[in-house]
Amino acid sequence: MLSHLIKQPIQTKNKIPMFFGSFSKTPMRRKDREITDLIEIGGIINKCDTVRVAFPQDREGFPYILPMSFAYDGKNFYLHSSKDGRKMEILKHSPVKVGFELDTDHELVVGKAGCDWGFKYSSVIGVGYAQLVNDENEVQKGLNLIMKNYDPNPKKSYEFKPRKLKSTRVWKIEIFDIKGKSNVK
Secondary structure, three states: OOHHHOOOOEEOOOOOEEOOOOOOOOOOOOHHHEEOOHHHHHHHHHHOOOEEEEEOOOOOOOOEEEEEOOEEOOOEEEEEEEOOOHHHHHHOOOOEEEEEEEEEEEEEEOOOOHHHOEEEEEEEEEEEEEEEOOOHHHHHHHHHHHHHHHOOOOOOOOOOOHHHHHOEEEEEEEEEEEEEEEOOO
16 A cells, blocks of 8 residues: 555655655664564554654754644644644744654563563654644644544544634644564564
């Protein structure tokens, strides 16, 4: 389904090329845990309920990391938030370079000695460009995808009250690069 994206640049709306599997010049130390197959990465994402987004430095000079509800369409993460706040201050300058992380399949592995302990998990990391969504159709698409991601009985589409829409911002992360890691076997 998405495997055609792996080594081909994709032109996004902002003419930002997307290269999957190449953002880090440092190879993954544990090659036996690395996941590059986009379908497998999508499977991990679909099991996650939170994406953590790392923004660049805020006005105080610190990185800013937020856990967020999300939807994933195979190329983008869609997110929503209030129209005010720290992240909106940062997103005013969009597109903004961000990092993201998701993880699932957590299992503590108990050992006999302290350094024998471990943790099983599956995770996805990547980088992309966060930007505000201004097109009304894409706003509706993003909100519908987010609802479908969490609704145990997803509908074809959802109704959103105009009053709520006025106080909500939808934004997305156009994925520049993404990779996975797992030690769950």
